[in-house]
Amino acid sequence: MIRVQILAVANTSSETANSDKCGLAVQDILAGQPEPKFAVLSIQTVPNDENAIVEAVKAWAKSKDVDWIITTGGTGFGAQNRTPEALSRILEHNAPGIVHFLLSSSIAITPLAALLRPAAGIIGQTLVITLPGSPKAAKESLGALLQSGIVVRALELIRDGSENEVEETNGATEKRAGSDAEVQPESHQPQHVPQVSKPRTSNGALSHDPSLGVSARHRQSPYPMISFDDAINKILSEIRPLDIISKSVDRALPGHVIAEDVHAPQDIPVGPTANVDGYALRSTDPTGKYNVVTSRTHPLGEALPPNTIYRISNGAPLPAGTDAVIMVEDTRLVSTSKAPTGQEEEQTVETMAQVDLRENIRAPGSDVMAGERVLERGDLVGSGGGEIGTLAFVGRKKVQVYRKPVVAIMSTGNELSDIQSGQQNTAGGWKGVWDTNRPSLKAALEGLGYHVVDLGIVPDDTKAHEGTILSGIMQADVLVSTGGSSMGAADLFKPVLERKLGGTVHFGRVAVKPGKPTTFATVPFLDAEGGVVEKPVFGLPGNPASALVTFYLFVVPALRCLGGWPRNRCSFPRVNVELTEDLRLDPDPEFHRVHIRASQRGLTASSTGGQRSSRVASLAGANGFVVLPRLADDGREKLTKGETAEAIIIGEIEGETFLT
Template sequence: MSNSIRVAILTVSDTASLDANADKSGPTIKEIVSKAGFICTETTIVPDSIPRIQNQVKRWCDQGDIDWIITTGGTGFGVRDLTPEAISPLLERHASGLVHLLMATSLQHTPMAALSRPVAGTAKNTLIVTLPGSVRAVKENMDTLVVNGVVKHALELIQGGTGQNVHKNMSSVAVYTTPVSSAQLHHHHDHHHEAPQPRTVLSHDPQAAVSTRHRVSPYPLISLEQALNLISQEVRPLPAQRCRVSPGLKGHILAENVYAPQDVPIRETTNVDGYALRSSDPPGVYKVCTPASHRLSDTVPSGVIYRINTGAPLPNGTDAVIMVEDTSLVSTDVFGEEAEVETLAQVAPGENLRSPGSDARKGDLVLEKGQRLLASGGEIGTLAFVGRKEVDVYQKPVIALLSTGDEITDILSSESTSSSDSWKGVWDTNRPSLQAALEGLGYSVIDLGIVTDDLNDHVSAIRKGLDSADILLTTGGTSMGASDLLKPVIERHFEGTVHFGRITIKPGKPTTFATIPTADGRKKPIFALPGNPASALVTFNVFVVPALRKLGGWPSDLCQLPRVKVKLQDSMKLDTRTEFHRVVVRSSNDGLLATSTGGQRSSRVASLSGANGLVILPQRKDGSQTVLDKGSLVDAIIIGELL
């Protein structure tokens, strides 16, 4: 690898974004990389904003012509220090060794460095390193990275090189190489390496002895917000399809703008029930003709009026409609039909009429791309109203659903028993409850049943799910048990990527989100939810529903279930994790009131019986309050109809 490393520098600072002269660290970094023989291709300043930081970094990564992105600022403990939260979700491979190196360097100079929160890793073969905002800290960290050849070696490995010349300087950055055996650790450097591969497989080898399994999860704990961001980034809408306009379109999302193909109405129509006549006809007795006896294209004769119903077009020769209420019956024919009617008033030209195009002009935008076709019928009615027979909508995802574990039993296919001696295990609560929730939301479900704790059974079930559905939803098998096989199967048998395997939430800490590549170049999402029933339903609403909506083409701002402010009717203890407390939300004159459903144990699915909301309890911090008192206003996710 040549010295022509291409560098982009991003300064993160509210102050410097308003006055570039306030940026001292960015120019310092540029000077250091230039002296090292690297090429600084771009420098940019953004405020302390997660979207602004992410947009700039993603743009640079997507360009494909930048080797190293250095950010400066926003890595501390301040309220506006958001750089780690912005960068972490973008990283495909986290470089924990680099982070330790940066921290060790800074701690040699000041114990306050312990408050720094650097992150480092790669995205699309671009190395990303976050540095503090102070000039002194920047110089210390850059010296460590550049002078010792750490970055040069890292970039060489990222780009597929062997790194022979500087391998000894990079022993602390093993995250960039494949795992090695103890024998390999003592190899000599007089032979060529194979090109290093990203270390994406973190799960244990399920075919190895049980004693070799992880005792501590290798998957980092991430926050609720990071998890939701990763889902949003990785899930892509399904393709659009052409469908006939029918009630079956309810729940779909429009994939095109819909324009009126002609004026609506096309010609003058009546907006009342009555009789079409000439506005010059005075009050009096007239013969009656009807659509059955008179064609619209024929002129209505003098002395005759035309019976008409609301919405119908006017026949030739008429220019107004008199309401039924302004007439009286004079005579009938032998069949009882109206023969003569007296008009009791004179009507003005155009009275009780709708003009052509008064509801929609040809070419008017009547429905927008991304609009939901609701079950209330208004949107589907609009399509029919303007004469659209077919329309493009996003496909709704089909879900493959399975439960895992030797210890669970299908209540629908087993003989129930009250004997503890003959009972084989716990009833599978998750599949019935999740299938009910999915079908209640209008989705089609493929039930793959219960999968035993067998490697081949797991592989077979997941393969069937990939072949038959757009997304896989499993429960159980995500924790630290010897028979928890989902993560190993995803990573080792399907070359999938586990984007997160643990979240700082309660319940649902081991919730797992992964994607598996398919032959058509797409990536199918898979959610492995915890086996405890309450955990499964809670995490389904928090994480799976947004993914389903994203797959179905929902606008990004509508993918998550709605959040509202509620007033607590019970005091609630805070946990060190973000907690979702199951509640019943009722509307009152005092606003929305939230009442706890009782015990919140993760296995107690009854805590969700009747619940229509999840109160989001914030994480308990050291030295802060431990309880939210009755009457507190908090956010809640609405998961059912308000009472």
């Protein structure tokens, strides 16, 4: 039986919760192992503090009741991660081979595992090994250790091993003592290989190898052409919502998706309240003249004296003993008196109507009953105020929501100049072109409520691409690049993703116009807890109109999916519109930029003019795309004026005000 202690290292409450999951995951894996058996004695959590880590590990090792100490967390690049530093103070013998094995096993999954800082060694007769703080990464590393047999063999050597046994374990090619027989060299591959995926590098890349020169580039795209629907389904199947956070109910909340069911903690109203401005009284009181009291002159919990009514405002609670409210409009002022403030105050009022029991009263719970669900998981907090008002109505100051993604944007191309800096590219005497895509995408993203990281213009250079893309996925949840995704000699986006960053290109061409070379990929990334996450990356066409159209068609659904939107609401809505002019068809399905208006006969769509992919002006004033089918085999070449077509709404619909 191998006795194990687990030490989870964490600082914040969210990290502590993750560490608890990590410790339990490690315990579950050990419990399911065949011979030899592992017994987890306890799971303890300590802050990411060197002294706390040292004290816990030393106490366990000193007790001599523990064979193996596993720590989880605190091995990342963050300044607060101190587990390796703590262990370096107390390890009597380091185990660099185990460290190398942990790194190589993790790097087989993602190159970014090189950012981990594992530690391993021996204190007395106790083995100490660190694992990442992410449950997924910890399970992968632990699985590799167990399946390779390294841990069991290391513990055997710690207990009663010898130098000769170590040499035999290493498979040294030498003669055994007292024997003339040659020992055959063992394979460098362990007998029990950890079941981890291989790195996705150039071996499986479809993109050309830019190091081979222009002549080696593809003459035909190696990426299969897929349909628009298949592309959307692929995006939504690869992306998962981001983490859940708690946010204040304030002006920053709109645009978030609620991640919990929200229930009313009590009846609203708690007690009977007035539904109008007027006077609270007893429904048995006849019409006539009454003295007037107010909340300033009569305690709410005391019954009204005879021949008295209580002035009340809409929404205010009723005083004890009253069961109806008469409207101000059904009374007449009889007399006044001077209040201490010097103002004239009502003294006597005549009621001119008989009111029924509970008339003009909101009963307890009539708006919301205690426990009633007022908002549910998946509801979008809109900018109209309804959801904010509902949360405030039931007394919620904070609510659980899905985190909205941060978006990094970059443009590629030596020919581009930055309009903000005013510096033009004048290489070769040509002034180049202003980068249109970053300003337009940033405006669109910020208009939709997303935070943007602007990575600037990236030259046509492999290292520049690699460094900027890596910087983008480190700072943001999704990266959007424009240009460099087609068949040009300097199109480096796909090669860098596949060959340098271990990314997977899920599609590299889509049968749409504009935007055929649109690319969607995911790149493995090591998070702060040592877990591997796949970050989505989009390569949009460089032509300005194509970039914006494909942004709305492909990127926005991905951003919504990351933000927790229900799958069926991630894409923009579609409506039927009446065409105001003929629209020609193309061999590929086309998304024609239009201006959609509301008129007395319904929604109409007018073309924004020339649809050339470089003409960004075709999107000025556009609030939708008419979905044109591909050129039919029957020879039909256009949709005609007055015909009904399907359109995607991407902006606010304007229209006439219809007065009757």
